[in-house]
Amino acid sequence: MERFLPTAQFQRLINLLRRDGYDCVGPRVRDGAIVYGPLERVEELPVGWHDEQRPGHYRLARGSGRRFFDWANGPEALKPLTFASREVLWTVVRDGQGSLRFCEEVPEVRPTAVIGVRACDIAAMHLQDQHFGYREYQDPYYNRRRRALFLVAVDCARPASTCFCHSTGDGPAAHAGFDIALTELDDGFIARARSERGRDLLAELPTTEVTPDHHAAAGAQHDAAVAAQTRRLAGRNLKASLFAHLDHPEWDAVAGRCLSCGNCTAVCPTCFCHSVGDTTELDGRRSTHHRQWDSCFSAGHSYMHSFVVRDQTVLRYRQWLTHKLGTWHDQYGRSGCVGCGRCLTWCPVGIDMVETANRICGGDGDAQP
Amino acid sequence: MRSHSLAQTQPNAYLPHEAEVVKFVQESKTIYTLYLRFTDPLVHANYMYDPGQFNMLYLHGVGEVPISIVSDPEHEDLLIHTINRVGRVTRGLAAVSEGQRLGVRGPYGRGWPLREAEGQDVVIVSGGLGCAPVVSVINYMIRRRERFGRFTIVQKVKHVDEFIWPERYERWQQVPDTTVLVAATQGAENWRWQVSPRIKVMEEVKVHTERTIAMICGPEGFMASAAEHLIGQGVPAASIYMSTERNMQCAVGHCGHCQFGPTFICKEGPVYAYPRIKPLLNIRGF
Numbered sequence: 001m002e003r004f005l006p007t008a009q010f011q012r013l014i015n016l017l018r019r020d021g022y023d024c025v026g027p028r029v030r031d032g033a034i035v036y037g038p039l040e041r042v043e044e045l046p047v048g049w050h051d052e053q054r055p056g057h058y059r060l061a062r063g064s065g066r067r068f069f070d071w072a073n074g075p076e077a078l079k080p081l082t083f084a085s086r087e088v089l090w091t092v093v094r095d096g097q098g099s100l101r102f103c104e105e106v107p108e109v110r111p112t113a114v115i116g117v118r119a120c121d122i123a124a125m126h127l128q129d130q131h132f133g134y135r136e137y138q139d140p141y142y143n144r145r146r147r148a149l150f151l152v153a154v155d156c157a158r159p160a161s162t163c164f165c166h167s168t169g170d171g172p173a174a175h176a177g178f179d180i181a182l183t184e185l186d187d188g189f190i191a192r193a194r195s196e197r198g199r200d201l202l203a204e205l206p207t208t209e210v211t212p213d214h215h216a217a218a219g220a221q222h223d224a225a226v227a228a229q230t231r232r233l234a235g236r237n238l239k240a241s242l243f244a245h246l247d248h249p250e251w252d253a254v255a256g257r258c259l260s261c262g263n264c265t266a267v268c269p270t271c272f273c274h275s276v277g278d279t280t281e282l283d284g285r286r287s288t289h290h291r292q293w294d295s296c297f298s299a300g301h302s303y304m305h306s307f308v309v310r311d312q313t314v315l316r317y318r319q320w321l322t323h324k325l326g327t328w329h330d331q332y333g334r335s336g337c338v339g340c341g342r343c344l345t346w347c348p349v350g351i352d353m354v355e356t357a358n359r360i361c362g363g364d365g366d367a368q369p
Numbered sequence: 370m371r372s373h374s375l376a377q378t379q380p381n382a383y384l385p386h387e388a389e390v391v392k393f394v395q396e397s398k399t400i401y402t403l404y405l406r407f408t409d410p411l412v413h414a415n416y417m418y419d420p421g422q423f424n425m426l427y428l429h430g431v432g433e434v435p436i437s438i439v440s441d442p443e444h445e446d447l448l449i450h451t452i453n454r455v456g457r458v459t460r461g462l463a464a465v466s467e468g469q470r471l472g473v474r475g476p477y478g479r480g481w482p483l484r485e486a487e488g489q490d491v492v493i494v495s496g497g498l499g500c501a502p503v504v505s506v507i508n509y510m511i512r513r514r515e516r517f518g519r520f521t522i523v524q525k526v527k528h529v530d531e532f533i534w535p536e537r538y539e540r541w542q543q544v545p546d547t548t549v550l551v552a553a554t555q556g557a558e559n560w561r562w563q564v565s566p567r568i569k570v571m572e573e574v575k576v577h578t579e580r581t582i583a584m585i586c587g588p589e590g591f592m593a594s595a596a597e598h599l600i601g602q603g604v605p606a607a608s609i610y611m612s613t614e615r616n617m618q619c620a621v622g623h624c625g626h627c628q629f630g631p632t633f634i635c636k637e638g639p640v641y642a643y644p645r646i647k648p649l650l651n652i653r654g655f
């Protein structure tokens with residue numbers, strides 16, 4: 001189902017979602033970056049803002065345009081909404097007799113509608129769904145949050161220089177995994193519904209027919225967004241090539257610059273590593289078992305009582321890239337990179353992961369397309 | 370408001386069950402054994418596992434650690450764990466008293482290929498301390514001696530004091546068709562077993578048939594050399610199994626700490642057929 005939603009009626013989408021009991025969340029400008037926040041009125045969106053991104057660089061600038069989504073992405077993907085950066089898993093109380101009572105702490109979540117989700121982030125969420133949601137051990141914490149989401153996607157019209165989602169097959173347009181997707185044009189949106197609740201909602205909105213002119217403008221905009229992406233990984237599956245070059249000098253070169261800070265894994269929408277810990281209250285009876293995001297760039301990640309598997313930055317960087325672009329294929333049927341470019345932008349020393357991977361796999365022809 | 374299905378379809382895999390320490394045995398200076406029973410009789414009765422699987426043991430307020438199950442699921446009612454005291458949690462567990470309560474969740478992972486081993490000759494090799502899991506496999510097979518062919522049991526330690534349970538090895542020597550080879554890098558007075566450098570003792574392992582299965586436990590370099598040695602003797606690579614170890618925090622394939630190449634050790638391991646992990650075994654950083 002496809003309809004045209006004029007800009008003047010955009011607010012109605014939020015109103016209907018709120019009427020249906022959803023908290024609305026959308027991209028907003030805060031502290032010089034576009035991040036998700038509560039949304040009540042469409043004017044709160046980053047109207048007229050553009051982002052300028054390159055490795056190690058992110059800057060917002062205001063243009064004269066009136067579009068809501070004329071920028072690429074901010075540091076946050078959907079990840080914090082589903083996989084909390086820190087959360088309690090269970091608590092345990094020891095009573096006077098020494099018995100332990102374990103109590104699960106599954107989060108209370110409110111139905112939440114996210115407006116303005118990018119195609120790369122939906123693809124990443126789909127990967128995390130596989131990781132947390134559907135294998136033999138389901139994660140009730142992730143699943144609760146995930147099932148509470150209503151997703152309104154927006155096709156990218158203005159990729160950043162760091163974006164390469166077209167080469168990974170994940171963007172710039174959203175194709176699946178959303179309830180409603182929007183293509184923003186100058187005077188409104190082409191809205192496509194994918195789910196039943198998306199169709200119901202769209203049917204209630206004051207929309208008009210999509211005209212051939214709308215289609216032509218959307219097509220041209222999409223082609224331009226694709227053409228704007230000059231960065232690309234050497235292939236969709238670099239596993240064989242990466243593992244054939246575990247001794248490539250580029251690993252040491254990149255490790256010489258890498259601070260092992262873990263920013264790249266924190267902003268990456270597919271990274272799922274976390275560590276688990278326990279905190280006991282002063283009376284010693286009640287203890288909470290919690291988890292928080294961890295990174296394969298941390299020293300503790302590979303700690304064992306007798307040795308640390310990755311005690312050097314070069315081993316950590318190699319672990320990260322060979323997993324993300326390599327053995328993810330074995331575990332999830334595809335690469336763990338959706339081309340969002342965040343790990344380039346938010347690396348404090350501006351390491352270009354794509355260039356690094358391409359140099360390592362470079363020109364030996366075994367990087368299948 | 371439209372309906373949202375927030376119902377859980379599965380019990381929470383992160384939540385431990387309460388278990389009671391029924392018996393505590395100090396095996397050596399640092400090694401001890403816990404005998405556990407779930408306090409909920411229903412949980413205890415329904416707890417099924419295979420030899421070589423592991424549990425997450427939780428000590429109140431301190432933390433959770435992965436520990437192999439060494440009891441025999443068909444012969445022992447209590448859940449048995451033999452633990453080496455190395456750090457925070459294992460030090461805490463070393464101080465528990467009988468009657469104390471712990472948290473236990475599991476069983477996790479895939480254990481030793483005991484069904485595949487039936488009808489075959491079996492070589493069991495372990496290197497160093499911390500191979501209690503292998504001892505449980507030997508006990509398991511000796512209890513069912515008639516199902517297996519010849520046994521060869523190899524135990525290699527650096528220092529003689531890493532060798533625990535000598536009486537068991539002496540007992541196994543008496544079992545028909547069983548060869549026991551114990552060696553230390555450095556001998557000592559009263560050391561009645563061999564003294565041999567590196568894995569020289571492997572040279573004494575006689576492989577009689579291609580229908581031989583091997584199970585190896587120890588440091589990765591040791592396991593890789595032992596495996597190559599056995600392959601040289603005619604054991605098919607696919608019949609060689611080894612037990613791996615990585616930092617583990619969740620045991621259910623979520624936290625990422627135990628990721629090893631294309632696998633998560635907590636789910637697909639800790640025991641693997643050699644060809645599956647050979648490409649990354651012994652490469653620094655994986």
Ligand SMILES: Cc1cc2nc3c(=O)[nH]c(=O)nc-3n(C[C@H](O)[C@H](O)[C@H](O)COP(=O)(O)OP(=O)(O)OC[C@H]3O[C@@H](n4cnc5c(N)ncnc54)[C@H](O)[C@@H]3O)c2cc1C
Pocket residue numbers: 303304305306423432433434435436437438451452453454455456457458459460478499501502613614615616617618639
């Ligand atoms: C599948 C599996 C089975 C095991 N079976 C046994 C067993 O039967 N008997 C035994 O004594 N030990 C076993 N271990 C090792 C045991 O888990 C570690 O010795 C223990 O986690 C150390 O915890 P700690 O808090 O005492 O040490 P610390 O050095 O304080 O470790 C801090 C934390 O790091 C992690 N960690 C440290 N070392 C290891 C390690 N070797 N493996 C996994 N995580 C680690 C744990 O989360 C631990 O809580 C097994 C490990 C694995 C992976």
Ligand code: SF4
Pocket residue numbers: 264267268269270324336337338339340341342343344353
């Ligand atoms: S690896 Fe980098 S570009 Fe790829 S999904 Fe993660 S953050 Fe985005």
Ligand code: SF4
Pocket residue numbers: 257258259260261262263264265297343346347348349350351
């Ligand atoms: S690549 Fe950049 S962001 Fe990632 S750990 Fe290294 S310095 Fe930090």
Ligand code: FES
Pocket residue numbers: 616617618619620621622623624625626627628633634635636
């Ligand atoms: S222990 Fe968490 S993924 Fe294996």
